[in-house]
Amino acid sequence: MEILLIGAVALLAAGLTFFSGFGIGTILMPVFALFFPVPMAIAATAVVHVANNLFKFGLMAKDADWRVVARFGIPAAFAALGGAMLLTLFDRLPVLAGYRLGPATFHVTPVKAVIGVLIMVFALLEFWPRFQSVTFAPRWLPLGGALSGFFGGLSGNQGALRSAFLLKAGLSKEAFIATGIVSAVIVDASRLLGYGIGFMADQFTRSVDLAAPVLVGTVCACLGSYAGMRLLQKVTFVAVRIVVAAGMLVIGLGLITGLL
Template structure:
């Protein structure tokens, strides 16, 4: 219950912020959802909540929806979302979340850039790219559950006003999220906990959406964009932190440093691999790659076993490469 209360508070704040920035609530809420649900159920919960948010925003700003943008965006977004969901069934989305987080952090230089006096005018040539943007957004949305502010720059380049961005994004997103919810259910990615979490996000979205119409028109367009970029940076930090934690846990990544009187070693473990660099007596350097056979894979395939590959560089003995299998002892493969 405490988790649901925290989710409601964070989601309400996130959707209120997204109301004045053109999106991004899903990316802000995603880290907290990752603590309440399995990673592959987070996109479904996000889609349930954001579908309700999009419906409420369409109702509020229906008259300013740019339907020509919707007609170019949605047809490619739907099949691309299906491809993203199929990929979600095969891989954990942590690495994609990390890349998206880093991409969102690139908004920080845009926030610090001096304001230009001339605004962005509408360019009809930008609409040529809308099917591709829709495909990219649909794929990422199917895989992670949210796209948020990632493609807001393209809406700006089309010359849309802030009300038009909110309304047109809502029209694009509602069809996409409804389509995804159906697919998530068909692929078994929605359970009772996912529905409850999605409903909490949906209630928070409704609570914040109805206040949007009262204050959105008071916000200057330049401030609207700056708030959007700030929200993107906040979402990027949260996504990098959550994805980094998930990657460290699921891939068993460990960094460590050892030193003695004669040697200094820096090593990193990743899954079944270990890479180390050792400096001995300031005259010798050894690079070692170790494959550590652990878990079910080794039981199913007895031919897989521990193995070390060593590159040794010495001022006195030259350079040599060796391969060592613990069960067989050491064997020199090449020497230079």
């Protein structure tokens, strides 16, 4: 039962989030957590996330704007490493608020609140007609990469901020998606270096029960991404912008309220 549910969610999430460049981990982790302890669910989701990004890299890398990747992705990688290394320090900051919904308890942390506000500001700006014609000068791309990479290393939530900056980089829809994918792979590699792979290896050696769900989740996520790529020619950049902005609003609200 868990394999079917994980596979179905991975397939749908990867297809739906192909255009936005973020969200699959946010959607998939709670499903893994229904059947496995949270640390193991996080590790399993990380493996599916990285594998799917590598698969998308193979599909779309040829469309990436490598000048933007250099200006955006490289600062993001260094900042992600710094954010990952500071994770323990920031994790000690006091919780801003906490509440219960049924049997579950949710906490609002300073880091998630800051990221959530930033993401929602960018999302709301995307719905402002005058802002849609704005583009960021190339000199701002390293700052955008550093911000998204740092918060990605610190909390794992970097896709929404990355998309917010790349939307204004003057890219075509293909280049926007491909450049985001390449940047995500770079940041994932940097984050894994910062976190270390010891935790993940330790968790996976504890239970062979994760092997099949992770394999099915990875295969289904790749199939979803492939389906998304096939649909790419049928959507407009305006549609991509709306999907990204709506996803940013959901992610930002989830972070601010402590639900994510």
